Amino acid sequence: MRSHLLNDTTTERYRASVTEGVERVAATVAAASRPFTGVQADELSPRVAAVDLDAPLHDTVAALDELEELYLRDAVHFHHPRHLAGGDGPVVIPAVLGEAVLSAVNSSLDTWDRSTGGTLIERRLIDWAAERAGLGPAADGVFTSGGDQADLQALLLAREEAGTDDPRRLRVLTSAGARPGIRKAAKLLGLGPDAVIAVRTDRAGRMQTVALVRELERCAREGLVPMAVVASAGTADFGSIDPLPQIAEVCARHGVRLHVDAAHGCGPLVSRTRRHLLDGIERADSVTVDFHASLFQPAGCAALLVRDAATLRHATDLTDHPEPRRAAQERVPGQAGKSLQGTRRFDALKLWLTLRVMGADAVGDLFDEVCSTAARGFDLIAADPRFDVVAEPQLATLVFRYIPAAICSPADIDRANLYARKALFASGDAVVAGARAGERRYLKLALRNPETTAADLAAVLDLIAGHAEQYLGESLDRAS
Incomplete structure (x- = not known):
């Protein structure tokens, strides 16, 4: 029914529906005395399966009543102080406001004519994050759905920059404690089953630079091509930070591209007391930052940052999209040539409002x-x-x-x-x-x-x- 379309004639319905939804969520958050109700899947599954999706309720209040029974009442509360399993955590209110605005306006961040000011806001935030990381004046980047997508694109750029005709020779060196997204990305990029080399770590899960040198030397002896070293700033199990300055030095000596996966550990970029933990990140060729993992943002809100904006052309080559060409010719700001995605949500707005309301x-x-x-x-x-x-x-x-x-x-x-x-x-x-x-x-x-x-x-x-x-x-x- 047209009365459910958001437009100039339905703003009151929109306001009432969203207000009702906000009230339900606020009541749920206020009443949460523990992070989880303990509901089991075999108890909840039949209730969800019994819903007839071809028989609508035709009433927002009734639909929210049902949602409360099927989801809200038993949702895992990441905001609760005894939810200690990581992943995501509590979110700040300005970011939640940004989520509401971006969903309703529904801009797409691929082209200027679908986003206008949204493009400029995303670009400004990329510049801000690259400045925080110290990547230099030629840096650029793009927002992504999460850390895995940013890592995938970073390894795509590394593969293309390696320039070998035989992808079977390509290798990615990372620590045994790296996030699993690295292996997933290598597989998606068509690299062989042995493409990811796990470098030995110390007891705290940090990459050992001596072991990294040994693996690079072995690659040279065997005629293999190290297309990237992936250093972790926040490993999967221990949250550890690899010795970035030493790894950067090794990469420079061996002429290998350095990617820093800071999905779990980009928080020090805004810290007044812990920024030194990421010393060395400024020497990376690319960096993954995941704002929803470290900066209290709703998922997803992440970015890939690159030292050299020109390397993003490798994403353009895959899109077969006329917009990057047209944007360059007409000097119109656009993001289509930087991302692996086509239509993209304006997730940068969440971080923008957070910074404008709270400050870094x-x-x-x-x-x-x-x-x-x-x-x-x-x-x-x-x-x-x-x-x-x-x-x-x-x-x-x-x-x-x-x-x-x-x-x-x-x-x-x-x-x-x-x-x-x-x-x-x-x-x-x-x-x-x-x-x-x-x-x-x-x-x-x-x-x-x-x-x-x-x-x-x-x-x-x-x-x-x-x-x-x-x-x-x-x-x-x-x-x-």
């Missing part, structure tokens, strides 16, 4: 609070004889596991920690993530919320120990 320093201060809480959490765990913690956090990730006082096999300890994680999620009292250190199972607290306190962490540690002890006690009972 305020966002950085929130990030610093999270890191400081993680440091206090490390002290708590390190002093607790019930737990073994792997390494002091560089950012806000703690990897640890419960160790029982009684002698147990490593396999039993693994199972106890896995059980504790699942039982904690099922209870809804807290959410934590899993990790591996060597061959053993560990737990992970990936902090994202400045509202999380040391008291929250202490309470979650007690819950984890309780579930693990229950599992081991029941195991002993069964064995006897």
Whole structure:
């Protein structure tokens, strides 16, 4: 029905519908006493499957009532201080406002005539982020849906810059703890199954530069072409930052392109006290930044930054799109030639409003609070004889596991920690993530919320120990 189209005649319906939706969400957030209700898939699935999508309700209130039953009531609350599984976290209100505006106006950021000022805002933010990273006056970039897409495009540029006629010889060197998106990108780019070389790491998951040199020398001996070294600023399991200055020096000596995946670790770019953690990023050829992972933005809001704007032409070659040519001829600003996507949401608006309302320093201060809480959490765990913690956090990730006082096999300890994680999620009292250190199972607290306190962490540690002890006690009972 035309009355549901957003236009000049339906603004009152739009206002009433959105207001009703906002009220429901606000009530849900206000009432959340824990991060999850503990609902199980086999309980929720039949209720969703029973909905007849060919029989509309014809009423916004009724549809929201239904949504409350099927989704809102049991949604995982990332804003809750005991959601400690990382991924995404709480979002700032100016960014949520930006999400509402960009969805309603529905600009597409590929061409000037579909976005006008949106193009200029995105370009200004790319310049701002590149300046923060220190990439130099020739830098450029483009917003992406997330870190994986930015990494994919970065490796595409690296593949094309390598210029070899035999892609089977191409290699990507990255740490064993890199985010899984790197391997996925290599596969999508048609590289061989051995294309990604995992470089040895230290106990904290940081790439060892000596091992990197060894792998580069091996590639040279075997006639392989290292198309890129991918350094991590925020590894998948430990949130660790590779030694960027040393890696940049190695890449310069060996003539290899350097990509820094800072999807999980771009927060220091706005920090007043931790910017030094990313020293060396200014020497990268390309950088992935994921604002929704570090700067309290709704997903997705990320970007690929490049030192040399000319390298983005490799994305243009794939689009078969007349707009980049026309834009260049007519000197009209456009983004179509920079992205792997065609139609693109104006996700940059979320970050723009955040910076204009709060300012970068305020966002950085929130990030610093999270890191400081993680440091206090490390002290708590390190002093607790019930737990073994792997390494002091560089950012806000703690990897640890419960160790029982009684002698147990490593396999039993693994199972106890896995059980504790699942039982904690099922209870809804807290959410934590899993990790591996060597061959053993560990737990992970990936902090994202400045509202999380040391008291929250202490309470979650007690819950984890309780579930693990229950599992081991029941195991002993069964064995006897």
